[in-house]
Amino acid sequence: METRRRSVVKAxxxxxxxxxxxxxxxxxxxxxAAIGSALAVVNTAVGLTLYVIYERIWAGISWGRHG
Known part of the structure; x- marks a missing residue:
């Protein structure tokens, strides 16, 4: 199982x-530049949050793992 810290660092x-x-x-x-940067920051914040949740869900699923 992957640690929470690893999931967060990857994200x-x-x-x-x-x-x-x-x-x-x-x-x-x-x-x-201002609007583009603002859009990028919002996208990154949403993406980071969803990615961490996604990784944590998959970390708890044993399907497809060997060993």
Whole structure:
């Protein structure tokens, strides 16, 4: 089973990468660094929360594991 700390660290790293990408996409889509950044921050906060919940649910499911 994966520890809660590992799940959170993985989620933070994944979402930091997503934040960088979404900031650029938001800037391109809106033409505004402020609006693009705000959209990216909201997306990252929601994504981080959902990813941690998703990982914790799967950590408790034994289906598909060997050993």
């Amino acid at each position: 933070i790293i994944w979402n930091a990468m997503g934040l960088a990408v979404m900031t650029v996409v938001g800037l391109i889509a809106t033409g505004s």
